[in-house]
Amino acid sequence: MQADPRLELVIRRHPSEDQSILTADRISASPRADDVNMVIHAVDLVVVTCSTVGLQDYLVGVPLISVEGSVFAKDAPYGDYGMAIPVADFSRRGTAVTGMIDGLRRRKDSGTKQVCFGVQF
Secondary structure, three states, rough: OOOOOOOOEEEEEEOOOOOOOEEEEEEOOOOOOHHHHHHHOOEEEEEEEEOOHHHHHHHHOOOOOEEEOOHHHHOOOOOOOOOOOEEEEEEHHHHHHHHHHHHHHOOOOOOOOOOOEEOOO
């Protein structure tokens, strides 16, 4: 985020989790009151651990990265099903996100347009 001013991050926690999120410049929180479908349609990329948001995202067609290190990953193995780019653990997500963002930028005609990605954990 800090290295590229064209990025914007939207964080949405699972409804059962503490909703406190520290925000900063270009980092915002999506509260439970937000329609998750609207959030998915508003971002260019979604990162999940294990969540039905991953399935919703896949059905919409927004690129998806799944962090496979969750204890719940076996319940929704999006990478195994070919629905997502799987990342073995959270520490490796940066490389996957960077690669996908670079691809999104190439598809967009302007290299100056912001790329927004959402994360739900």
